[in-house]
Amino acid sequence: xxxxxxxxxxxxxxxxxxxxxxxxxxxxxxxxxxxxxxxxxxxxxxxxxxxxxxxxxxxxxxxxxxxxxxxxxxxxxxxxxxxxxxxxxxxxxxxxxxxxxxxxxxxxxxxxxxxxxxxxxxxxxxxxxxxxxxxxxxxxxxxxxxxxxxxxxxxxxxxxxxxxxxxxxxxxxxxxxxxxxxxxxxxxxxxxxxxxxxxxxxxxxxxxxxxxxxxxxxxxxxxxxxxxxxxxxxxxxxxxxxxxxxxxxxxxxxxxxxxxxxxxxxxxxxxxxxxxxxxxxxxxxxxxxxxxxxxxxxxxxxxxx
Amino acid sequence: xxxxxxxxxxxxxxxxxxxxxxxxxxxxxxxxxxxxxxxxxxxxxxxxxxxxxxxxxxxxxxxxxxxxxxxxxxxxxxxxxxxxxxxxxxxxxxxxxxxxxxxxxxxxxxxxxxxxxxxxxxxxxxxxxxxxxxxxxxxxxxxxxxxxxxxxxxxxxxxxxxxxxxxxxxxxxxxxxxxxxxxxxxxxxxxxxxxxxxxxxxxxxxxxxxxxxxxxxxxxxxxxxxxxxxxxxxxxxxxxxxxxxxxxxxxxxxxxxxxxxxxxxxxxxxxxxxxxxxxxxxxxxxxxxxxxxxxxxxxxxxxxxxxxxxxxxxxxxxxx
Numbered sequence: 001x002x003x004x005x006x007x008x009x010x011x012x013x014x015x016x017x018x019x020x021x022x023x024x025x026x027x028x029x030x031x032x033x034x035x036x037x038x039x040x041x042x043x044x045x046x047x048x049x050x051x052x053x054x055x056x057x058x059x060x061x062x063x064x065x066x067x068x069x070x071x072x073x074x075x076x077x078x079x080x081x082x083x084x085x086x087x088x089x090x091x092x093x094x095x096x097x098x099x100x101x102x103x104x105x106x107x108x109x110x111x112x113x114x115x116x117x118x119x120x121x122x123x124x125x126x127x128x129x130x131x132x133x134x135x136x137x138x139x140x141x142x143x144x145x146x147x148x149x150x151x152x153x154x155x156x157x158x159x160x161x162x163x164x165x166x167x168x169x170x171x172x173x174x175x176x177x178x179x180x181x182x183x184x185x186x187x188x189x190x191x192x193x194x195x196x197x198x199x200x201x202x203x204x205x206x207x208x209x210x211x212x213x214x215x216x217x218x219x220x221x222x223x224x225x226x227x228x229x230x231x232x233x234x235x236x237x238x239x240x241x242x243x244x245x246x247x248x249x250x251x252x253x254x255x256x257x258x259x260x261x262x263x264x265x266x267x268x269x270x271x272x273x274x275x276x277x278x279x280x281x282x283x284x285x286x287x288x289x290x291x292x293x294x295x296x297x298x299x300x301x302x303x304x305x
Numbered sequence: 306x307x308x309x310x311x312x313x314x315x316x317x318x319x320x321x322x323x324x325x326x327x328x329x330x331x332x333x334x335x336x337x338x339x340x341x342x343x344x345x346x347x348x349x350x351x352x353x354x355x356x357x358x359x360x361x362x363x364x365x366x367x368x369x370x371x372x373x374x375x376x377x378x379x380x381x382x383x384x385x386x387x388x389x390x391x392x393x394x395x396x397x398x399x400x401x402x403x404x405x406x407x408x409x410x411x412x413x414x415x416x417x418x419x420x421x422x423x424x425x426x427x428x429x430x431x432x433x434x435x436x437x438x439x440x441x442x443x444x445x446x447x448x449x450x451x452x453x454x455x456x457x458x459x460x461x462x463x464x465x466x467x468x469x470x471x472x473x474x475x476x477x478x479x480x481x482x483x484x485x486x487x488x489x490x491x492x493x494x495x496x497x498x499x500x501x502x503x504x505x506x507x508x509x510x511x512x513x514x515x516x517x518x519x520x521x522x523x524x525x526x527x528x529x530x531x532x533x534x535x536x537x538x539x540x541x542x543x544x545x546x547x548x549x550x551x552x553x554x555x556x557x558x559x560x561x562x563x564x565x566x567x568x569x570x571x572x573x574x575x576x577x578x579x580x581x582x583x584x585x586x587x588x589x590x591x592x593x594x595x596x597x598x599x600x601x602x603x604x605x606x607x608x609x610x611x612x613x614x615x616x617x618x619x620x621x622x623x624x625x
Contacts, residue, residue: 169538175529187612
């Protein structure tokens, strides 16, 4: 069985257009309201060229920008039991899932891939906020476990980009159980002596923050990302007072000692490369433009089973 | 005074009448009411049986939160000897929502840790209604770590609406504290036994309940979110908590089917609060049995078994 599927070639034109709008349209920054040329935003990794607000980007767009030459191999995630609770609120859970799949073109809320960043081999997992608010259910749990297993097998660091509203309520207790499950995955990495870097993106909240997203060797966040256990609205209702400006934002957490760094998305790739190369005892990365790397030799991607 | 839940109203009426009759008889010795009162008692008993025969998930939530239900402190006092509370997280404060310390269980030294909700207004406020702050989880981490070093089994008693959603709690890293506590649960090379005695509220419960063996009282609940919270998000109406409680499958019975809990401990008729001693004794028996199951296991095997349990969790859903 081969876990790594086809190479995904960069599809620059379709990075955003599939789920947002055609690239010839203008897009409005959610923060400053400036009308921006869509292509310009795409080239700027979803960061507003006017106010540097970091908009949500999909895991696929992120990986395309992150990996050398936009090349990465997607790692298959074992399928969990479908709709284990037969959950139904105003809609049936399978209907909600299908709607999310149609809207995003993705199977679930996490993408796992292997590849190189600045010629540094890594495994990456990224959560997709546009897929049911990135919520952590059994699939996301399986994805993290798979990512950790692959990192261990390939002896590579794991980089995880978190983005989630929390646990997936429609999977009830089984979504809650992803907190211990993913924690086991992180322990496997630690025992194998492999770095685990977490990049918290907007927003990362609830049970996700209270498990794998807070257990990184290095904790980095994107600017102004909301990172919390209980959301600001819940807290305001509980304590009945206004919360301070910037409460639970990345910079606030940095100030309170909960993060190592807050890093602009456009510098993230370089920073990750630098940190990982030091943690794994590699020489400094070559600065400047790199030629596109050769595809991985077959031996590196073939399964050892 | 007995505290009646809303669905117990008819019961309250009958029991009230019987009480009233007996009061009258006490004042007026010529009145003979015992037959009538006994008949009312029987009627009340039948009604109680009827009400509790098939509690809906929402009613179970109500029973799990019943103010007279035995709490962590009651179990510790009744089941353990030489309880020696240990306080503080060594960083910021001691959290009264989490009690814990050294104790003996059937003479065997153990570490016992649990959420305490309090039993009157003052103690409820002191205990923050069983909602722990980061200090509470960090205290638990410290105690579990100590238990690991000295080879003491850890017993956790879970009863919390959830971790406290407050400003200071967030600033001091509520999520990190919960994550580390769950992590510690998975690391220790001693038996870890957890009992959900009332409410198992989300991450605040997972931080203690990531155990080798988990047991739940018959009318306790364990859930990713409170039914009220779930209703207000998915139904956009907090009043739909009955539907949400149903959908979430949070009862001990459903969780047994899903392989989340290993055992369900039967409660006395009418819930734990109607016979506290019997409930506490039943929990004691279960703890003893579960400790016994693991008495021969080596540290490495305990860690591995615990991890495998969680890695394999979720393989089975509910039958259609």
